[in-house]
Amino acid sequence: MSYVHPEYLVETEWVAAHLNDPNIRIIESDEDPLLYPIGHIPGAVQVDWFSTLQHPLRRDFLTGEKFEEVASDLGITNETTVVFYGDKSNWFACYALWLFQYYGHQNVRIMNGGRLKWEKENRPLVREVSSYQKTTYRAKDPDQSIRAFRGDVLKQSNARKPLVDVRSPKEYSGELISMPNYPQEGATRGGHIPGAVSIPWAQAVNEADSTFKTPEELRALYEGKGIKPDKEVIAYCRIGERSSLTWFVLKYLLGYPKVKNYDGSWTEWGNLVDAPIEK
């Protein structure tokens, strides 16, 4: 058994062999924005979840117009293969990939194992920031089939259709509002969306090197909790970054046809007046 869409995953060796390929752009996207400046894969560029990819005023990610500007500045054309990697088992790399897909960039990959694996293999990291000839990138219409808004989530919950809560068990139970040992802020209520099953994101990756688990292990994990390919699935976490990883796993590694990421996640739901919550 192999992953259903293995073409969305590349290994570190593959990236190492394609560092100078003009048709490929390697993008680092981290939780910690200082990691790229202190050392990154030669030729890689940075997108920062916060300062590059978020809307400067509204709670939203950047507009299509702004996305075109970012992609153009990074020298990406509509044909470029974009490879994402990052820290924390590729959380923010998956978020960036999800956003690229939202604006219609199909040619995307995740580097299996992310920054951790690259470092463990003692592969080169450089401080020199690469820049590329500016392009004229054209975004497509947003792909709403991969993004869930609060109204979609309420319908999904009311219909008892599959919702996956990928946060830590204590966030799911409502004991904590944020990740263990992170500041407990961002939501006024704890708990989970009614009907959501708890499948923490970390169960999809190998702790030692941040690579994804085998197709068999992943299938057993999600199907074992009743999350199957026959229905539309919505994944959420606290701000939509950990659930991007689960979204990637379900959509590409397991090939579920209809998977959405709810990027409003708990920081929206846990503050939303009148929203149903289970503990």
Place this chain on the structure above:
Amino acid sequence: MPRPYPIIMSLPPKLQEIVDDFAGMSREELIETLIAYSESLPPLPDRLKAERDRMDPVPECMTPVFLFTEKQSDGGLMFYFDIPPQSPTVRGLASILASGLNGSQPEEILSVPADFFLPMKLQEAISQQRINGFIGVLAHMKQAAVKALENRT
């Protein structure tokens, strides 16, 4: 009821100096300076390593921050951190707090307002969640200062 310790209205001079430095920086300078702080965070002294190894293992997905406090003969506190190189932002923020507060009296540490860093404009480079981590580290240092005051009497 009398307050248990006097209120000091100004920041310790070294911390004030750091805040003022940051206030005038561009985003690029801010990032470079945070990296410099991150890299200058001294390694944990050998005498504290055994103590760290006795502490609890780190739960899933947090940045492990170990904080140690030692009292000097004049009552001032010295802070030592152990934070992995994979978390340079947290290292940088902890390093700022250590540089700005090491040697300060517990009363001075307790008087640092939780929003003292607002003029540093960190929010232009790092997300609110990181900044919240900064507040968290300061809160830990204040707990250590409270303990030091309790032990004084």
